Each structure stands twice: as C-alpha cells, then as structure tokens.
Amino acid sequence: MTKYNWGMVGTGWIAHEMADALNDVNGEVYAVADINEEMLQKFATEKNVTKTYTDAKxxxxxxxxxxxxxxxxxxxxxxxxxxxLEAGKHVFCEKAITVNAKQFDEVAALAKEKGLILTEGLTLYHMPVFDQVKKIIADGKLGDIKLVQVNFGSLKDYDPKNRFFNKDLAGGALLDIGGYATAFARTFLASKPNTVLTTVKFFETGVDEQSGIILKNNEEQLAVMALSMRAKQPKRGVVSGTKGYVEINNYPRATTAEITYTADAHEQKSETLSAGDDSQALRYEVRDMQRYIDNGQDDGQLAISHDVAHILDSVRNAWGMKYPFD
Structure with missing residues (x-):
C-alpha cells in the first residue's frame, strides 16, 4: 500500500482517534490545522505530527x-x-459530509471532474462483517428483501447552547446520527427511496430532537427508522426477507451479525457471522481510503452518501425545517 501524507483539519475527540489510526496504518500524521494554537501544539506533540498550521487553507x-x-x-x-478538491487533494470528511444535498452534489461533481477520491467517514461502510452480510443477501439466502428497521438514539445532556442543539451549526438528530441509520437502510435497499413519511418532535431551539421516518422505493421495499437525541436506543438494524432476517447490533462498528432462517416453518435455523474488531474501525477507514486512491475509485460509498444526502433533505423538507444557511 502506498504511503500518503494526510493533513488533518480539527483536533477534537474523533481527530484524536483518527490520528492514532493514521500513525498505526500510515506510519505518521504529516500535518494538522487548528485555529487554537494551544490545542494545536498539544495535539501535534501527542500524535507526533510533522507540521502544524493555524490556517487550514x-x-x-x-x-x-x-x-x-x-x-x-x-x-x-x-x-x-x-x-x-480545488487544490487537487483527496478528501476524507467526517459525517455529515455536507449539510444539504445541494452542497453534496457540488463537491461530488468537483471530485469527479478533478479525478479525486471523496469519502464520508461513516464507519459502517468499512466494517468487514458488512461484506459477509451483503454476500449472504446476494446469494439469495434471505430471499427477497422486504423490510429494513434501524434505530439510533443518543442521550445528549440538556443544554440548548450545545452544538448538538444549535441550528446555526446544523444541530439535531438527523444530521448528527441520522446519517448512520439512513446509510444502513440505503445499503440494504435495492434503490433510492422515492417516498418519505415522517413525523418529528422539535427541541426548543428549533432542531429535531427525535423523529420517526418511513422510506419506500420503487421495489416496494420499506425502511423504518427511529432517531433521538434525548433518549438512548440500541444501535440496532434488522434486514428482513422472505427466507429470513439478519440482526446487526452496534451497526456503526459492528463485528457480528445474527441470521435467522425462516423458510422452514417447523424449524428455524440460525447462524452467526463474525468479522473485524470494533477498536480497529478507523484503521479500516484509513486502509480503505488509501486503497481507493491506489485503485482510482471507491467501492460505491459515495453513491450511497449521495442518496443519503438527498433522503435527509427530503425528510427535513417534510418537516419544514430549514437551517439559516439553506
């Protein structure tokens, strides 16, 4: 695998985890940028970063x-x-990759024009167990896929000033955690949904606190999602077909999947798929990103992110919720 020079923008908690992954897989972090000089220098020292910048540009x-x-x-x-992208750099961006579909379409077109890799940092794209689940489905062992159910509930402290609830910073459950659930659903649907039914409870700041979302595509497959920023839920996804179903717990960083075969009404059989290590999730991301660059293309992740961005827009439009910058 080719060694690449990564430049990091931001020094928050996920950047710390990514820096560890880069040091492990890539051998070093070449550069980091943050406007906070004190945090920047502390991060650079801890992570052995070669160069520092207070100006990300x-x-x-x-x-x-x-x-x-x-x-x-x-x-x-x-x-x-x-x-x-305009500077000719490949980009790996944490979720949500953009705040709306218009922005996504613009940067995706620019990446294509420049011949560059653009990837959204959703760990479920890179966990090895998903390849096994997709093969089981492709082999027809679950029959025709009919229904996807997926939850994500995060209990954030009540603080209207926190970025999670700040409309100016694109707060709310949909963009903070909904991308994971929507990407899971889209991964197992045959095509992009064209019907959206949804209801929402707003937080006092005007962002979505929790919601229920139903999606349907041309194949009449359904996805049912529940999101919350003020109630913990298991990160659980279920994909159901005419011959069985698969349950994936902690799906953003899943390492196992439980399959139940239901074709025989008298005797249900089960199987456990196991692959990967949840502690290595960001290392899988780094390896995949560098492999995409080596190969000149990704494994279809940006296409899923495209559909996710457009689905999230459709949901917000149904709520009548707009951000100041929309």
Whole structure:
C-alpha cells in the first residue's frame, strides 16, 4: 500500500482517534490545522505530527499533502472540501459530509471532474462483517428483501447552547446520527427511496430532537427508522426477507451479525457471522481510503452518501425545517 501524507483539519475527540489510526496504518500524521494554537501544539506533540498550521487553507495548499481529513462541525465541511478538491487533494470528511444535498452534489461533481477520491467517514461502510452480510443477501439466502428497521438514539445532556442543539451549526438528530441509520437502510435497499413519511418532535431551539421516518422505493421495499437525541436506543438494524432476517447490533462498528432462517416453518435455523474488531474501525477507514486512491475509485460509498444526502433533505423538507444557511 502506498504511503500518503494526510493533513488533518480539527483536533477534537474523533481527530484524536483518527490520528492514532493514521500513525498505526500510515506510519505518521504529516500535518494538522487548528485555529487554537494551544490545542494545536498539544495535539501535534501527542500524535507526533510533522507540521502544524493555524490556517487550514495554508495546510490544504501545502504541495506535500495528499489527503485532507476534515473533523470540524458540519457547517464547515463544504468550504474545506471544496478548497481541498480545488487544490487537487483527496478528501476524507467526517459525517455529515455536507449539510444539504445541494452542497453534496457540488463537491461530488468537483471530485469527479478533478479525478479525486471523496469519502464520508461513516464507519459502517468499512466494517468487514458488512461484506459477509451483503454476500449472504446476494446469494439469495434471505430471499427477497422486504423490510429494513434501524434505530439510533443518543442521550445528549440538556443544554440548548450545545452544538448538538444549535441550528446555526446544523444541530439535531438527523444530521448528527441520522446519517448512520439512513446509510444502513440505503445499503440494504435495492434503490433510492422515492417516498418519505415522517413525523418529528422539535427541541426548543428549533432542531429535531427525535423523529420517526418511513422510506419506500420503487421495489416496494420499506425502511423504518427511529432517531433521538434525548433518549438512548440500541444501535440496532434488522434486514428482513422472505427466507429470513439478519440482526446487526452496534451497526456503526459492528463485528457480528445474527441470521435467522425462516423458510422452514417447523424449524428455524440460525447462524452467526463474525468479522473485524470494533477498536480497529478507523484503521479500516484509513486502509480503505488509501486503497481507493491506489485503485482510482471507491467501492460505491459515495453513491450511497449521495442518496443519503438527498433522503435527509427530503425528510427535513417534510418537516419544514430549514437551517439559516439553506
């Protein structure tokens, strides 16, 4: 595998985890940028970073940087992605990759025009057990897929000033955790949903606190999702077909999948698939990103992210919820 120079924008908790993954897989972190000089220098020392920048745009334009990793609040993603692509850099951006579908379509078109890899940091795209589940489905062992059910509930402290509830920072459950659930659903649906039914409970700041979402596509497959920022739920996904169903717990970083075969009404059989290590999730991301660059294309992840971005827009439109920058 080719060694690449990664430049990181942001020094928050997920950036710390990614830096560890980069040091392990890639051998080093080449550069990091943060406007907070104290946090920047502390991060660089802890993670053995070669170069530091207080101006992310300067780092993006460093000719030695190959890949830009973005770990900032959602509202900054679009500008950094666009700047990186225009500078000829591949981009790995944390979710939500953009705050709306219009932004997504623009940066995806730019990446295609420039011949660059653009990837959204959703760990479920990279966990090895999903390849096994998809093969089981492709082999017809679950029959025709009819229904996907998926939950994600995160219990955030009550704090209207926190970014999770800040409309100016694209707060709310849909963009913070809904991307995981929607990406899971889209992964196992045959096509992009064209029907959206949904209801929402708003937080006092005007962002979505929790919601129920039903999606349907041309194949009449359904996906049913439940999201919450103020109630913990198991991160559980179920994919059901005419011959059985598969349950995947902790699906963002899943390592096992429980399959129940139901074709025989008298005797249900079960099987457990196991692959990967949840502690290695970001290392899988790094390896896959670098493999995409080596191969000149991804494994279809950006196409799923495209559909997710458009689904999330459709959900927000149904609620009548707009951000100030929409």
């Amino acid at each position: 300067q780092m993006i334009n460093d000719p030695a940087v190959d890949i830009i990793y973005i770990a900032t609040p959602h509202t900054y993603h679009y500008d950094y992605i666009k700047a990186a």
